[in-house]
Amino acid sequence: MHFIVMGCGRVGAAAGMALEGRGHTVAVIDQDPAAFRRLSTGFTGQRVTGVGFDREILRQAGVAEAYGFAAVSSGDNSNVLAARVVRESFGLDNVVARIYDPDRAELYQRLGIATVATVPWAADQVLRQILPAGAAGEYQDPSGRLTLVRLDPHPDWTGADLTDIEAAAGGRVAFIGRFGQAELPGPRTVYQAGDQLHMMVPTDAMLAAERILARPPQARP
Numbered sequence: 001m002h003f004i005v006m007g008c009g010r011v012g013a014a015a016g017m018a019l020e021g022r023g024h025t026v027a028v029i030d031q032d033p034a035a036f037r038r039l040s041t042g043f044t045g046q047r048v049t050g051v052g053f054d055r056e057i058l059r060q061a062g063v064a065e066a067y068g069f070a071a072v073s074s075g076d077n078s079n080v081l082a083a084r085v086v087r088e089s090f091g092l093d094n095v096v097a098r099i100y101d102p103d104r105a106e107l108y109q110r111l112g113i114a115t116v117a118t119v120p121w122a123a124d125q126v127l128r129q130i131l132p133a134g135a136a137g138e139y140q141d142p143s144g145r146l147t148l149v150r151l152d153p154h155p156d157w158t159g160a161d162l163t164d165i166e167a168a169a170g171g172r173v174a175f176i177g178r179f180g181q182a183e184l185p186g187p188r189t190v191y192q193a194g195d196q197l198h199m200m201v202p203t204d205a206m207l208a209a210e211r212i213l214a215r216p217p218q219a220r221p
Contacts, residue, residue: 001067002024002025003016003019003066003067004063004069004070005028005069005070006029006052006071006072006078007030007052007073008039009038009074013038013039015072016043016045020045025062026045027045027046027062028047029048029049029058030048030073031051032049046061052073052078053082053085058085058086063086068092068094068095068096069086069094069095070098071097076097079098079099080097082097083095083096144203146201146202146203147201148198148199149210150177150199151169152196152197152213152214153165153214157213157216158191158193160191161188162189162190165197168212168213169199170201170209171201171202172199172200173199176198177197179194197213
């Protein structure tokens, strides 16, 4: 899969190298060519000099083939603008933006833009947002039989009871990410558009759970 990272600071460089280390192709965008020095000498991905919300720069970075886009520059406005351009102009939904202002972060979550905070493990958060669920388990029990993964159901699951989603995926929802906040589900909780489900599933069924929820409910066998 192909990924684009906008911003080659500490977080962007770490995310870009980690993605390449997982076998993906990566393009890193930054306005300052000197920023690419943060990438390891072994990094073979694209280094694209320019503004990350410029459509031509995004095309050079391979946005047409991209699976995910991470905007992690030092500016909230630039990150959100780039994320919106990628979503609205190129139709890529799998985007994440780093936001310094927590009030803004909640607003952008409501707009459907996943956000990460500026914390020491921000690069890890970026990977968890844009990698497929099966490739980025959040926790695994000591026996290795169960893994906590983030799942993003197809929009047609909106309004479904979590119990129905659990039955389809073969797991249990541990908590929900909603508008930038974590919530424990109750007996009558339903899936809302934009929710991120953090579900405990059998380790050997992670990819199957992701595939099931990526399709509309009526498409299931």
